[in-house]
Amino acid sequence: MKTVPRMPGAREVPSAATLKHVAERAGVSPITVSRALNKPAMVSADLRDRVRLAVDELGYVQNRVAGALASASSPVIPVVVPSLSNAVFVETIQGIQEVVQRAGFQLLLGNTEYDLDREHAWISTFLGWSPPGLILAGTRHQPRTRALIERWGRPVVEIMEVGAKPIDMNVGLSHGAAGAAMARHLLERGHANLLFAGCRIAEDYRAGQRFRGFDRALASFGAARRPPLTRNVPSSPALGGDMLVEALRLDPPPGAIFYANDDLAVGAILRAQREGIAVPGRVAIAGFNGLDISGLVTPGLTTIVSPRRAIGRIGAEKLLGAIEVGSPKVRRVDVGFELIVRGST
Amino acid sequence: MKTVPRMPGAREVPSAATLKHVAERAGVSPITVSRALNKPAMVSADLRDRVRLAVDELGYVQNRVAGALASASSPVIPVVVPSLSNAVFVETIQGIQEVVQRAGFQLLLGNTEYDLDREHAWISTFLGWSPPGLILAGTRHQPRTRALIERWGRPVVEIMEVGAKPIDMNVGLSHGAAGAAMARHLLERGHANLLFAGCRIAEDYRAGQRFRGFDRALASFGAARRPPLTRNVPSSPALGGDMLVEALRLDPPPGAIFYANDDLAVGAILRAQREGIAVPGRVAIAGFNGLDISGLVTPGLTTIVSPRRAIGRIGAEKLLGAIEVGSPKVRRVDVGFELIVRGST
DNA sequence: GGCGCTCGTGATTGCGCAATCATGATGTCG
DNA sequence: CGACATCATGATTGCGCAATCACGAGCGCC
Structure with a gap:
C-alpha cells in the first residue's frame, strides 16, 4: 500500500455539508444558495423552496466564519462590561440582547473586572472578529485603546454614563x-x-x-x-x-x-x-x-x-442604526434618572 | 478619466495591517509571524522579538475570522442558558468565564428564555462558528437538536442538573x-x-x-x-x-x-x-x-x-480537557448540594 | 565520518463563503 | 416594434490565515 502523496496545503476533509453541496442538491449555483439564505428577497420563490429543502435534507449549517471572512464583517456585537457581579450590567446586557438578537446578531461578552488593561485586551481581540460595531460600558479608556478604536473606524456606543468626549455615540446618565x-x-x-x-x-x-x-x-x-x-x-x-x-x-x-x-x-x-x-x-x-x-x-x-435596561436597548438601537445607515446626528442620549423616595429617609 | 476595469472578485481594500505586512516588516515569512503569535515556543527568541516589534509598530490586530477558517476551529466557547434574569445562571456563566478566559477563549452567549426552539436556533448558529466545544444549560433538548450536536461530534458539556443520558459530558446536581x-x-x-x-x-x-x-x-x-x-x-x-x-x-x-x-x-x-x-x-x-x-x-x-459557580468552573474545565486531549473517562460529575438550616424553618 | 535525529524556518495550498461583474430573460415605453 | 431598463441567476475571484510538507543546519551516536 503506497502512501498517498499529499500536496502541500492538503488536509483532512471535515465532510460537513457546505454551500456547494446544497447547491448541487438543489440544482443551482452556490451563490444562489447564499442569497436564498441571506437575502431571500433577491431569489424567486421557486428556487428559495428548493434551496430550503436541500438545506433540510443535508442538515446544512452555515459556516459563519467563512461568511465573515468573505464579507469582512461578522454578525456579532462585542460588549465589554466591567463586572457581571453587579445586576446593573446584567440587566443592561439583557436590554442589548433583546435588540441585537432581533436583528440577527450575537453577543460576544467581555468582562474586564474594572481593569483597563484587560479592557484593551478584550477590545483588541474583539476587533479581530470583524464586528460591525462595538458596545463599551464606560467612557474612560486608556489612550491606546481609544486610538485603536478610532483607527478601526466603525460605530461604537459607550454606555452607562454620559461622558465629556465620547469616541462615537454615548448613552447614559449623569x-x-x-x-x-x-x-x-x-x-x-x-x-x-x-x-x-x-x-x-x-x-x-x-x-x-x-x-x-x-x-x-x-x-x-x-x-x-x-x-x-x-x-x-x-x-x-x-x-x-x-x-x-x-x-x-x-x-x-x-x-x-x-x-x-x-x-x-x-x-x-x-x-x-x-x-x-x-x-x-x-x-x-x-x-x-x-x-x-x-x-x-x-x-x-x-x-x-437608573434606567439600565433602557440604556442597553437604546445603545443597541443606536449602534444598529449606525451600522445600517451610517452615523447619526444625535451622538449623545441622556436617559436621566428618577429619585424614588421611600421610608428609609 | 477612464473607469478602471475591475476584475470579478475585486473589492475595496480594507487596508488594515495583515500578517503579510508584519512579516515584511520583520523580514520573515508570514507563517513565522503566525507561529510567533500563536505558538511562541516554536520560534527562536530573536525572531519572536522582531515579530513583536513589527506587530506593535503596525498596530496589527490578528484577524480571528481568517484564523478560524483556516484551522476549522475558533477560540470561542458558546454557552446557551435559559435565562439571564436568574442570578444562578449569571454566576454559572462567571464560573465558566473565569476558566475559559484563562485558556484564551471567548464566550458567545445565547439566551433561550426557556424556549427549546430558540435553543435549537442558537446552537445551530453557534456551530457555524466552528467552536471547539459547547456548553449547554440543561439536558433536555429537542430530538433534532440532539441529533445536530451528535452529528457535529465535538465535546459538549451539559450543566446544571445531572441527567439520565447526557450527550457527552454532564456536570450538575440532582x-x-x-x-x-x-x-x-x-x-x-x-x-x-x-x-x-x-x-x-x-x-x-x-x-x-x-x-x-x-x-x-x-x-x-x-x-x-x-x-x-x-x-x-x-x-x-x-x-x-x-x-x-x-x-x-x-x-x-x-x-x-x-x-x-x-x-x-x-x-x-x-x-x-x-x-x-x-x-x-x-x-x-x-x-x-x-x-x-x-x-x-x-x-x-x-x-x-447549589454550587453554581463550581458547576460553571468544573464544566468549563472538563470541556477544555476534552478539547485538548479527547473525551475523558469521567463523563458525569454530581457536585451535590448543601442544606443550610436557618431561622425560617 | 556518515547516518539519522531534532529543530527552526519557509513555500504552497485551500478553508467556505460573499463581492463583484456578466449575462440572459422579461418587461416597458414611446 | 425596437431600444432600453429591470430582474434573477451565474462565473470568477480573493478575504487572511494555518495546515501540510519540504528542507537545511546543527547535533549525537555508533
Missing part, C-alpha cells in the same frame, strides 16, 4: 447629577452629617462621580462635607451591613448614609433591622440603582432608579 | 434529591401540610424536578401531598410575597412553603415581615439556591445551596 439630587433630598429631609459609602470607587469611577456630585451639592448648600467611607472589595449586601456599623462609630455619627449602590444599602437596612437600629430615626439610608428588592425591605429604600 | 432533602427537613421540624410554590415549572423543569423529589419524599414519609402552587410569570421577590398571601388562604393553610428559588422565598420573608406574619410560627419558609441575601433577611432563610 452620575454627578444623580449624586447631587440625592444630597438635595437628604438635606431637605433635615438630615445632617451626610456620609457617602461605597466600594472601590477609584475603579468604579461612576460611583466616584456620584460621590463628587453629592459632595459638590453639599458644598453648594453649605452643609458639612466629609470624606467617603470606602472599602477595597466588591460590593455585597453583607458588606453594606458592616459599613453601617462602622459608620455609626464615626464622630459625629452620620445622620444619613448615601450608599454607592442598592446592594450595599439593602444590606444596611437588613442589618439595621437585625440589630434594632432605627431607620431613618437614628440614621437614614439611601441607595442607587432601583433594584426590585429596594421596594420590599422594611423600611422601603429611598433610591435613584 | 434536583430531585434536593427536593427530597428539603421535604425531610421540613417534616423533621414538625411542619405539616407542606406546599411547593414556583413559577413556570413546566419550562423551568429543574424546578419541576425539585417538586417531584419533594412530593415523592412526602409520599414515602406518609405525609400529606398537595399540588404545587404555580404562576406563569417569571420569578421575582415581589411575586414570592404575593404567593405567600395566596398560600395562606388555602384550606388547610400550609405549615411550610418550599419555594422553587430564593428570589421568591426572600420576597415571602420580606412580605411576612411587613404584614406581621410569623415565620416560622405561622408558616415556615424555605428556598433553593443559597443566594447571599438569604442569610441577611430576618429570620434567615433555610435554603439549599
